[in-house]
Amino acid sequence: MQAGEFFTLLGPSGCGKTTSLRAVAGFVEPSAGDVFIRGQRVNEVPPHRRHVGMVFQHYALFPHRTVFQNVAFGLRMAGVSRDEIERRVVEALALVQLPAHGARYPRELSGGEQQRVALARALVTRPAVLLLDEPLGALDKQLRDRMQLELKQLQREVGITTIYVTHDQDEALTMSDRIAVMRGGRLEQVGAPRDIYESPATVFVASFIGNTNLLSARALGGHEVAWGQSRVRTAAAPSGAGASVTVALRPERVRLEPEGQADNMVPASIAQVVYQGETVRYVLRTEEGLELQAVELGQIRFNPGTRVRAGWSAADARVLER
Numbered sequence: 252m253q254a255g256e257f258f259t260l261l262g263p264s265g266c267g268k269t270t271s272l273r274a275v276a277g278f279v280e281p282s283a284g285d286v287f288i289r290g291q292r293v294n295e296v297p298p299h300r301r302h303v304g305m306v307f308q309h310y311a312l313f314p315h316r317t318v319f320q321n322v323a324f325g326l327r328m329a330g331v332s333r334d335e336i337e338r339r340v341v342e343a344l345a346l347v348q349l350p351a352h353g354a355r356y357p358r359e360l361s362g363g364e365q366q367r368v369a370l371a372r373a374l375v376t377r378p379a380v381l382l383l384d385e386p387l388g389a390l391d392k393q394l395r396d397r398m399q400l401e402l403k404q405l406q407r408e409v410g411i412t413t414i415y416v417t418h419d420q421d422e423a424l425t426m427s428d429r430i431a432v433m434r435g436g437r438l439e440q441v442g443a444p445r446d447i448y449e450s451p452a453t454v455f456v457a458s459f460i461g462n463t464n465l466l467s468a469r470a471l472g473g474h475e476v477a478w479g480q481s482r483v484r485t486a487a488a489p490s491g492a493g494a495s496v497t498v499a500l501r502p503e504r505v506r507l508e509p510e511g512q513a514d515n516m517v518p519a520s521i522a523q524v525v526y527q528g529e530t531v532r533y534v535l536r537t538e539e540g541l542e543l544q545a546v547e548l549g550q551i552r553f554n555p556g557t558r559v560r561a562g563w564s565a566a567d568a569r570v571l572e573r
Contacts, residue, residue, distance in 0.1 A: 252414070253428075257406055259415045261423040262433035263459070268416045271433075272382050275414060277301050289379050299328075304373030308385040310365050312357040318344070318368050319353035325376045343371040347405065362390050363398055370402070374409060381406070381413045387422065399425045420460050424448065432456050454571045457499040464505070464543055466498040466568075474565065479539040484514045484565035497571050504567040505545035507533065507552070507559045514565040519543060521557045535561055 252258050260268040273279040275286055277298035285292050293301050312321050322343055326336045344350050347367035357365055366386055373381055387395045387402075403426045406413050417423055423430050424444045432439045432447060432455075440452040451457035458465060468476035468483065472492040476483050489496045522542075523534035531551050535543040543561055553559060 252412060254412055255410045257403065257413045257415065257426060257428045259417060259423045259427040259430045260433060261417060261420065261430050261459075262439075263418055266433040267436040268418075268433055269384055272384055272414060272416050275380065276303050276305055276382055302376075302379040303382055304376060304378035304380070305382040306366075306369045306373050306384065306386045308388045310357075310369040310386070310389075312365060312368060312372075314357050316356075317353065318349065318355050318357070318360070321357070321368055322353075322372045322375050325372065329376065339375050340371075343375040346374065346409070347371045363394050366390070366398060370405070374411070379412065381411045383413065383415045385417055387417075388419075395422075402426065424460070432459065434459075450569065451499060451571060454497050454499070457569075457571055462502055462544070462546075464500040464502060466500060466541075466543075468496050468498050470494040470496050470570075476570070478517075479537060479541050481515070481517050481537070483568060485568045485570050486566050487570055489570040499569045499571050500543075500563060500567060502532065502544040502546040504563050505543065506562045507545055507547070515563050515568065517543070517561045519559060519561050521553045521555050521559060524551055524553065524555055526551060535559070 260271055262268055270279055274281045277293070277296065281294070285294055287293065288301060288303070313324070316324070319340055322340045323336050326339060331339075340353070341350070344353060347370050349364060349367055349371070352360070352364065352368075357368070360368065369386065387398050390398060399422055415426065427444055429441060429443055430447050431441045434455050440447060440456045447456065448460055451460060454465060457463045466478050466483070468478045470476050470489040470492050471482065474484050474488050476485055476489055476496055476498060478498070483498065485498055517537055519535040519537045521533055522536045525532040525534070529548065531547050531549070533545045533547070533553065535545060537543065545561060
């Protein structure tokens with residue numbers, strides 16, 4: 252990780268995200284490998300001496316203590332002077348936009364305010380690394396979406412190195428500088444959000460990050476594969492001719508009745524129309540009964556049963572590892 256980076260561990264439940272985070276924090280001893288913080292190996296260093304701040308999914312605030320006392324707790328345990336505690340807690344509460352909430356108790360706060368208090372408590376000790384374990388999971392969607400932007404902005408202002416754990420792909424894409432996609436305790440791919448989305452390395456990454464068409468095809472050689480009776484050009488040459496491959500194609504890259512000539516043109520009919528507000532999702536059936544999805548912005552243009560042509564660029568069709 253780079254200093255000041257917002258690095259996200261993303262994957263399904265049970266893939267090892269939280270265990271990895273707890274290993275950095277010192278709550279779990281790694282079975283192999285080393286943990287370095289600011290260039291120093293800390294495998295044998297106890298959690299309270301690792302200079303990390305941690306925010307849990309349910310915040311773990313002390314219900315019988317005020318907001319000020321919650322935020323000050325770590326400083327008091329470290330033996331910081333009373334005047335210094337006062338100054339730093341005031342600064343931390345101002346940073347999370349709760350300057351007038353010091354005398355309140357957690358039960359008097361909204362979910363979003365409790366999350367900010369937990370952040371202030373983690374930041375007030377000036378840790379080397381901030382560890383966040385699904386801190387937005389308990390919030391409703393509207394508040395969660397707003398807090399994603401606020402949390403990322405706060406992280407940029409403070410400039411603190413951050414490791415974030417989530418199973419929410421949208422959250423990871425919105426907030427991260429880099430994402431590590433995990434499955435079964437292993438890293439599937441590490442990269443910037445755009446690289447992860449646009450150039451998935453494996454079938455799992457393509458299917459876990461966003462919606463995608465996964466086309467089972469046969470390599471023809473060069474940059475072409477056979478998808479049913481259709482010949483499809485791809486972004487990269489697949490393995491030897493005759494090999495079974497999977498091609499990933501994002502639904503928003505599929506154009507219906509495109510103007511001009513596309514690299515790939517497939518006749519199909521509209522099987523289903525799903526109105527999703529800002530977008531419309533079409534489920535298409537080819538003449539051979541193969542399924543393809545397309546997503547468009549705006550209003551519904553086609554009704555079920557309508558025959559269309561589906562086209563897409565070769566650069567958008569990516570051959571993946573199984």
